[in-house]
Amino acid sequence: MSPDSLFDNGYWTYLYILIAGWLVTDVWRWLGVLIGNRLSNDSEVMYLVRSIATALVAAVIAQMVLYPSGALSTTPVWLRISACAIGFSAFLLSRQRMIVGIIVAEVVLFGGLFAMS
Amino acid sequence: MKRVDSEKSSLQWFLRGAAGIISIPAFILMGAFVGFCSFSYETGVPMVQVAFMTGMMWALPGQLILIGAMIAGASLPAAAIAVGLSSMRLMPMVTVLIPEIRSKSTPTWKLLFLSHFIAVTTWVYTMQNVRDIPENGRLPFFAGFGITMTCANVVLVAVLYGVIDRLPEMVAGALFFLTPIYFITSIWASARTPEVYFAMVAGLILGPIFHHLTPGYSILVAGIAGGIVAFALERTIRKFRGADES
Numbered sequence: 242m243s244p245d246s247l248f249d250n251g252y253w254t255y256l257y258i259l260i261a262g263w264l265v266t267d268v269w270r271w272l273g274v275l276i277g278n279r280l281s282n283d284s285e286v287m288y289l290v291r292s293i294a295t296a297l298v299a300a301v302i303a304q305m306v307l308y309p310s311g312a313l314s315t316t317p318v319w320l321r322i323s324a325c326a327i328g329f330s331a332f333l334l335s336r337q338r339m340i341v342g343i344i345v346a347e348v349v350l351f352g353g354l355f356a357m358s
Numbered sequence: 359m360k361r362v363d364s365e366k367s368s369l370q371w372f373l374r375g376a377a378g379i380i381s382i383p384a385f386i387l388m389g390a391f392v393g394f395c396s397f398s399y400e401t402g403v404p405m406v407q408v409a410f411m412t413g414m415m416w417a418l419p420g421q422l423i424l425i426g427a428m429i430a431g432a433s434l435p436a437a438a439i440a441v442g443l444s445s446m447r448l449m450p451m452v453t454v455l456i457p458e459i460r461s462k463s464t465p466t467w468k469l470l471f472l473s474h475f476i477a478v479t480t481w482v483y484t485m486q487n488v489r490d491i492p493e494n495g496r497l498p499f500f501a502g503f504g505i506t507m508t509c510a511n512v513v514l515v516a517v518l519y520g521v522i523d524r525l526p527e528m529v530a531g532a533l534f535f536l537t538p539i540y541f542i543t544s545i546w547a548s549a550r551t552p553e554v555y556f557a558m559v560a561g562l563i564l565g566p567i568f569h570h571l572t573p574g575y576s577i578l579v580a581g582i583a584g585g586i587v588a589f590a591l592e593r594t595i596r597k598f599r600g601a602d603e604s
Contacts, residue, residue, distance in 0.1 A: 242456040243497065249362075253596035254405070254542050256408060256451050257428070257434055257437070257470050258407060258410060258411045258415075259414065259461065260426065260434060260438060261424060261427065261434055261441055262411050262414060262415045262420065262421070262424045262441055262481035263411075263414035263415055263443050264438075264443070265438045265439075265445060266415050266417050266420050266445040267414075267439065267473075267474055267477040268442075269445050269447075269448045269449040269451070269452070270398045270447055270448050270452050270473040270474060271444075271470055271472075271473065272449050272452075272453055273448060273449040273450065273451065273452025273453045273456065273473060273476075274453075274456055274466065274469045274470050274473045275443065275451060275457030275466075276453045277453035277454065277455070277457055278399075278456055278460070278466060278469065279456060280453070281457055282454070282458060283455040286458050287453075287454065287457070287565070288465070288551070288553055288589055288592065288593075289585065289586070289589045290450045290454055291450075291454045291551070291554065291557070292493065292556070292584075292586070292588040292589040292592070293450045293552065293557070293581055293582055293584075293585030293586070294447075294450035294451045294453070294556040294557075294562065294581075294585070294591075295545060295553075295557035295558055295585070295588070296564070296580065296581045296582075296583075296584030296585040296588060297447040297450065297451075297561065297577060297580075297581030297585070298447075298451075298478060298482075298541060298545065298561065298580075298581075299542075299545075299557065299558045299559075299561025299562045299565065299579070299581075299584065300561040300562075300564065300565030300568075300576065300577045300580040300581050300584065301447075301487070301541075301562075301564050301565075301577055302538045302542055302562065302565075303562045303565030303580075304559070304565055304566075304576070304577065305534070305537060306538050307565075307566050307569070308500065308569065309534060311397075311530060311534060312525075312528075312530035312531040312534060312546065313484045313531050313534050314534060315527075316531065319565040321535070323517045323535070324539075325533035325538065325542065326534070326541055328539050329542055329543065329546075330559060332514035332543045332546070332547075336359075336531050337380065337515060337546070339540065339543040339544055339547060340507075340543075341544040342369070342539060343382070343539050343540060345534065346535070346539040347535060347536070347539075348530060348596070350532075350535055350602065351528075351532070353529070353541075358506070
């Protein structure tokens, strides 16, 4: 689409991706290995780390549902929240079958969009 | 003789992990990468660079931030800080996964190499499946799944770049919506200790609150705060239970 010369200057862009992309990402993974290698999964510290890891992912999930980018951003926020809540309830009622939760959530979202259009 | 047996089963576990490419989570992640593909095509970043960063970073949120920085012409340190902050969340995830997949004899260099393939989807999938696998099969199982997923998505980016320049709105919406509901249900289903449930709820509530209070760092702050709250709650309950029993 836009043949931008900024991206055509060869090695520099790859170096940029390596430093600002690869290195600053994998360094956290390496730290995680060095810490995790010293802990067993029922140690007290591990309970705390597991809580933080889960809460981080949960915060990412909330972000995706409440402040989505792209195609979902035009759908009403109450509908997205309802779809997740109903899908999650269906998941619990079906003895935790993920596929049930996923299908119900999608059906509620698109059922709602069709009903409104 | 024994050695041959264990090598054989290692390969079998690796292949079993690789077969995870035909699964709901794999399908969902590829859907997310299709979306990433059309986004990066629109920005004009060339295909080879997009495929290169997919293989080298293997962390979708960080990749979106890096592309944002590239098209904005951000300086190298500015881009590195922004991407590094978003990738920080990988550290606790890796810390939790390592004791699940290593055995007593696993050398650290192997874990350092394989940790590259840990991202949210491979983390959730491995946490969920690893308990059904004997200890010696866990690392190869994760390696098979992680490496296959990474390679498959690099190929997907290379093949689909420019082919799908714009997805129909409905299809894109359905694909993007799969990820949150998959994460919620799979983390809930794979939880083995109660603090995971507390942390899930805490993160879902605190995420939006800190989105307004500390924009830009909301995930990190909400994750750390929510994690501490959940941990404290679990500890308190455990203490009371212990007091009851004694």
